[in-house]
Amino acid sequence: MGGTNPEEIRRVLKLKNVSTVQCDRLHGKVYLFSNEMMVGSSNASTNGLSFEGTEASGWSEANIVSAKLEEILCARDWIKALDCHPISKEDLRRARTAWESRRRAMLPLKRDQSISELLKDSRSSLGGKGVYAAFYAADMTKSGHKELENKQKETGSEIDAFQDWIDLPRDVPIISFRLSKNGELIFDNVWRVLPASQDGMDKDGLTMQWCFKSPLPLGLKNPRSDYDSWKLVADWIVKHKGKFDDEQGQFCDLSEVTL
Structure with a gap:
């Protein structure tokens, strides 16, 4: 999570009826909803480069959105098969350290x-x-x-x-x-x-x-x-x-x- 602002992760974790997990060996992002899914490169914050707001201008993300039931079910099964785990306080602490380091380096x-x-x-x-x-x-x-x-x-x-x-x-x-x-x-x-x-x-x-x-x-x-x-x-x-x-x-x- 070093490229994502961990404060955005904290906000997502507070949402009701939302399950958020991470896989240490997965770089892509998968967003699953009841009737839609999105797979791609976009992090929960502006992007994965530790930039925020207008700093990210000039960079592009790529995502695919699908509302097909068979693809949504397939994605759910795929996620279940991954070695995922809930995001802990220690994960957020490490993410904060990594994000701040990357942000200092990239600006x-x-x-x-x-x-x-x-x-x-x-x-x-x-x-x-x-x-x-x-x-x-x-x-x-x-x-x-x-x-x-x-x-x-x-x-x-x-x-x-x-x-x-x-x-x-x-x-x-x-x-x-x-x-x-x-x-x-x-x-x-x-x-x-x-x-x-x-x-x-x-x-x-x-x-x-x-x-x-x-x-x-x-x-x-x-x-x-x-x-x-x-x-x-x-x-x-x-x-x-x-x-x-x-x-x-x-x-x-x-x-x-x-x-």
């Missing part, structure tokens, strides 16, 4: 700015936003690629994975770079890693940290057009955290970096 300080500009002008304000940079060189093993392919077929989603990097931060934006064989930094993507409880394992016994793409945070310009600045960040990490190579990757909270 841009200024649009289309260089990472060096952000760090020099606003480094102290980055504390608590939970935005990370990660650098690695090792390729995923054949067994890992096979496990990822199976997971994508199983879920029908664009899920991806880090392999055997269990200490990566979870549910925060990670701006990821890969070091090529010729020493060039290549922007990988921005990822959010799922909770450790959902990690998988390939046939060689290496853990798979499942992740999904996430929007670029903090109003940053595309790292592909900001290469020199990100190279400075990588140099800082090598100096203060250690090198990243085929044996290990490195990551850090961007609020730690000084340029």
Whole structure:
């Protein structure tokens, strides 16, 4: 529930004749009524990006509404078969923490700015936003690629994975770079890693940290057009955290970096 304003969940829980449950392994939202149902991406609050009100302009949601009885009954049976549970006070507490963290991270300080500009002008304000940079060189093993392919077929989603990097931060934006064989930094993507409880394992016994793409945070310009600045960040990490190579990757909270 990290993308939904938990106060909206509290309001829904207070409604009479309404049952609200959650499934930790389900990202979609299903709204069932006596004579209608809606399935799609929309959260109970403005959207799943931790934006509210006019902040969400420019983002789109996709939903399907049906009043067909057979589809409503099918959806009810499908929900019953899921590993759902009532929403507890602890769930709401964790949702509040996650939502506030994501909201701080997603609200841009200024649009289309260089990472060096952000760090020099606003480094102290980055504390608590939970935005990370990660650098690695090792390729995923054949067994890992096979496990990822199976997971994508199983879920029908664009899920991806880090392999055997269990200490990566979870549910925060990670701006990821890969070091090529010729020493060039290549922007990988921005990822959010799922909770450790959902990690998988390939046939060689290496853990798979499942992740999904996430929007670029903090109003940053595309790292592909900001290469020199990100190279400075990588140099800082090598100096203060250690090198990243085929044996290990490195990551850090961007609020730690000084340029």
